[in-house]
Amino acid sequence: MREFTVVIEKDEDGWFVSTVVELPGCHSQGRTLDELMERTREAIEAYLEALGEEETHIEFVGVQKVKV
Numbered sequence: 001m002r003e004f005t006v007v008i009e010k011d012e013d014g015w016f017v018s019t020v021v022e023l024p025g026c027h028s029q030g031r032t033l034d035e036l037m038e039r040t041r042e043a044i045e046a047y048l049e050a051l052g053e054e055e056t057h058i059e060f061v062g063v064q065k066v067k068v
Contacts (some may be wrong), residue, residue, distance in 0.1 A: 004020050004021070004022050004023065004044060005020070005021040005022060005060040006018050006019070006020055006021070006037075006040055007019045007021060008033070008036065011029075014031075015029045015030065015031060016029065016030050016031070016032070016033055016035075016036040017029045017036075018030075018036055018037075018039075018040045018043075020040065020043070020044055020047070021058070021060045022056055022058045022059070022060060023044065023047050023048075023056060023058075024056075024058070025047075026043050026044060026047045027043070028040045028042070028043040
């Protein structure tokens with residue numbers, strides 16, 4: 001079992017949106033956090049299935065705020 005980093009945001013329409021940091025292009029959305037997490041797990045499983053034997057090598061390091 002692998003562990004992934006998920007960034008969660010809330011869009012202007014009130015939907016929760018997830019981005020899986022280690023899997024480029026792997027996103028999902030849901031009306032509630034529970035729905036979002038279920039859909040995110042499904043998205044990760046589908047992504048990994050499509051990836052096959054190939055593995056990603058992106059490592060989450062951290063989050064930094066930048067003032068501009």
